[in-house]
Amino acid sequence: xxxALSFVIPxxxxxxxxxxxxxxxxxxxxEGGHELVLVNDGSRDATAGLCRExxxxxxxxxxxxxxxxxxxxxxxxxxxxxxxxGTCIVNLDDGQNPAAEAVRLWQxxxxxxxxxxxxxxxxxxxxxxxxxxxxxxxxxxxxxxxxPKGFYLSSFRCVSAFVAKEIVAHDGPYPYIxxxxxxxxxxxxxxxxxxxxxTAGQSGYTLRRLLGLWASTLVNFSVMPLRLATLLGLVxxxxxxxxxxxxLYLWLTGRGPDxxxxxxxxxxxxxxxxxxxxxxxxGEYIGRxxxxxxxxxxxxxxxxxxxx
Numbered sequence: 001x002x003x004a005l006s007f008v009i010p011x012x013x014x015x016x017x018x019x020x021x022x023x024x025x026x027x028x029x030x031e032g033g034h035e036l037v038l039v040n041d042g043s044r045d046a047t048a049g050l051c052r053e054x055x056x057x058x059x060x061x062x063x064x065x066x067x068x069x070x071x072x073x074x075x076x077x078x079x080x081x082x083x084x085x086g087t088c089i090v091n092l093d094d095g096q097n098p099a100a101e102a103v104r105l106w107q108x109x110x111x112x113x114x115x116x117x118x119x120x121x122x123x124x125x126x127x128x129x130x131x132x133x134x135x136x137x138x139x140x141x142x143x144x145x146x147x148p149k150g151f152y153l154s155s156f157r158c159v160s161a162f163v164a165k166e167i168v169a170h171d172g173p174y175p176y177i178x179x180x181x182x183x184x185x186x187x188x189x190x191x192x193x194x195x196x197x198x199t200a201g202q203s204g205y206t207l208r209r210l211l212g213l214w215a216s217t218l219v220n221f222s223v224m225p226l227r228l229a230t231l232l233g234l235v236x237x238x239x240x241x242x243x244x245x246x247x248l249y250l251w252l253t254g255r256g257p258d259x260x261x262x263x264x265x266x267x268x269x270x271x272x273x274x275x276x277x278x279x280x281x282x283g284e285y286i287g288r289x290x291x292x293x294x295x296x297x298x299x300x301x302x303x304x305x306x307x308x
Contacts, residue, residue: 007025023053032087040064040066062174088110096195100158104191117188141153
């Protein structure tokens with residue numbers, strides 16, 4: 001049977017929160033039935049063992065997928081999409097997205113005939129720096145991705161099986177799910193949902209992971225950074241020509257310039273630094289292309305276990 005709704009939960013050190021969430025999902029009354037897909041993304045705590053215990057006592061169809069190592073949240077969600085069978089799929093955080101709010105996303109998607117619905121938080125129970133990172137990511141996507149300006153992209157989303165099938169065809173090592181969704185459809189919507197406080201554990205998003213997510217947003221789905229680098233290069237070149245013309249004019253009129261070593265080194269550092277930034281940006285594109293061509297895996301599944 002094809003269930004009406006699949007819940008996909010990526011897990012990274014989720015031993016303290018997963019049991020309560022699974023029990024919450026199991027007792028939901030979903031017209032058409034529902035299933036649960038747990039993806040353990042390389043956790044080294046008791047997460048895998050707890051998932052197997054939950055599988056043995058499952059009251060609904062459940063799938064447990066175990067990654068061979070940690071690949072990141074977006075990679076784990078795509079793995080979950082590949083194993084989900086539902087007409088719609090909602091993925092949620094193992095600690096801060098209530099199951100009842102996930103059902104509301106699904107109901108809104110059905111009612112409005114949307115391909116994807118994002119949860120919009122009226123108040124987020126994250127740390128200040130994490131909230132700032134989310135805000136910055138959404139501002140960046142306003143001009144990098146083809147989405148409605150100001151539309152809030154969150155990791156709490158419900159997508160149709162059609163969208164999931166299209167985006168899991170992407171096998172690059174640095175996926176960004178929202179960029180993939182927007183390449184497939186613009187029939188999207190948002191619903192204000194409650195964001196629960198974290199009762200146990202901590203977020204797996206460190207500053208390093210957020211920086212990696214920003215890089216994937218910028219580099220994987222847009223050539224805008226390259227165009228900005230070209231524009232910056234042109235501006236610096238024009239500024240250099242203007243400075244050269246000024247120096248030549250002062251020399252011809254016998255008024256200088258009599259500038260010292262400091263000003264020369266300052267100008268050299270500005271131009272050299274700009275060149276290195278542009279080379280680094282180009283290198284980032286080339287490096288990601290190299291890893292993709294060499295088939296760096298998006299994820300490696302160690303085992304798949306099913307119940308029901």
